[in-house]
Amino acid sequence: MSTEIEHLPSKLLIVDDLAENLQALEAIIRGENRLIYQASSGEAALSLMLEHEFALAILDVQMPGMDGFELAELMRGTAKTRHIPIVFVTAAASELNFAFRGYETGAVDFLYKPLEVNAVKSKVNVFVDLHQQRLETQRQVAALEYSRKQQEALLKQLQVTQDELQQSIAMRDSFMSMVAHELRTPLNTLFLDVQLRTLQLERGNLAAFGQQELVRMVERDRRQMKSMIRLIDDMLDLTRINSGKLSIRPVQLNLAELLERLVSDLMPQAQAAGYIINLSIQDRVAGEWDAFRLEQIIVNLLTNAMRYGNSQPIDISLHQDRDHAIIAVRDRGVGISELDQQRIFLAFERCEGNQVSSGLGLGLYIAGQLAEAHYGRISVDSAPGEGSTFTLTLPLRITE
Structure with a gap:
């Protein structure tokens, strides 16, 4: 001008x-x-x-x-x-x-x-x-007015950047604190177990390592290591999402077969926690998805239902609606308030319900991002005391 x-x-x-x-x-x-x-x-x-x-x-x-x-x-x-x-x-x-x-x-x-x-x-x-x-x-x-507006815009941008930086620092500190806390629990358990075994070995008490005790030790170690691996995997997925490097590799997949296998694999864990999982397949839907990432979403929704389901039966269903596959996971637990429904898909947000939640608060966030990477979405229908239904909607094929 x-x-x-x-x-x-x-x-x-x-x-x-x-x-x-x-x-x-x-x-x-x-x-x-x-x-x-x-x-x-x-x-x-x-x-x-x-x-x-x-x-x-x-x-x-x-x-x-x-x-x-x-x-x-x-x-x-x-x-x-x-x-x-x-x-x-x-x-x-x-x-x-x-x-x-x-x-x-x-x-x-x-x-x-x-x-x-x-x-x-x-x-x-x-x-x-x-x-x-x-x-x-x-x-x-005009030049002075333009300069003034530029300075105002720069100051606003600097303020926004400063606020974002402070928020990032606070999030980082909170994240590091949660990671340390969540990793410390399984590490402490493993460390104490190793100390007890070392003590028994030093005393020559090999009887403490009978077959039944060894089975319990191995199972306990497996649970602790699996917990740490899950935390590390969540952190890696968060990094991939934030850096735009989350990759999706679609293959021809039968959703009915995938759900049947996942429910079968999770059944022992569910029964140990007092849950029954009911699987209802209305349509044997086939399409093109990333099998690993889809399994990650569904397992997250099922474990989430077992975390808040109050040991009541969990229902998972599959049907096809035109060119979309619909998977719904319903629990009969504590439910989620309308306010919490707005934030549970954000990173580091955890819905406490009536009990303390473990983990980093990344499960639903990662699941939602993975659904979006498939050009789908996850929605929730819930009310306090009435349980929750999480619905995963996926197009049959990924098209950019």
Whole structure:
């Protein structure tokens, strides 16, 4: 904007009913960085002034129809033209009333016929210089205003960046604290078990390592290591999601077979926790998905149901709706408030319900991101005390 103002030429308007006078005057005032417009009547002059911003108007006083004075009065009565400097051209140099009327109608100067070339050039140069100075002032004001707005925008952006940085630092500290806490529990258990076994070995008490005890030890170690692996996997997936490197490798997959296998694998864990999982397959849906990532989503929804289901039966169903597969996981547990439903799919958010939740609060966030990577989504329908239903909706094929 400042560049446009800086290079604008000064527009000059000359008004005379005689073409030879217009040509002579234009030849005198022609110059660099000037545009000269001609009008042979007051009406034509007014039309030009409504279209253009003029630095100066040079009006012949004695014109048929609308004379120069009448044109000047009309100019002074219009907001768009009242600021244009007016110089009258007249042959009546000796008539004081003539000059008085001219100044009364807004003239800033007079040119007397016959025109003296140097005087005309000098006067016009003054008005052109004033106009260019005014343009330069406007340019500087516009540049200052632009700079001010840029500074305001920069300050706002800096404030946003500072807030985001503080939020990131707080999230990092919270994340590191949660990771340390969640990893410490299985590590402490493993460490204590190792110390007890070492003590038994140092005492030569090999009887403490009978078959049944070894089975319990191995199972306990497996659970602790599985817990740590799950935490590490969540952290890795979070990093991949944040860096945009989460990859999806779709293959031809039968969802019914996948659900049957997952429910079979989870059944011992569910029964140990007092749960029954009911699987209902209405349609044996097949499509193209990433089998590993889809398993990750479904296992998360099922383990989430076992965490908050109050040992009540869990239902998982599958059906097809046009070109989408619908998987629903329903528990009959504590339920989720409407406010919590808005945040449970965010990173590090944990729905406490009536018990303390373990983990980093990444499960549903990662599941939601994986669903979106398949161009699908996860929704929840729940109310406190009435259980929850998580619904996974997936297109049959991933299309970008």
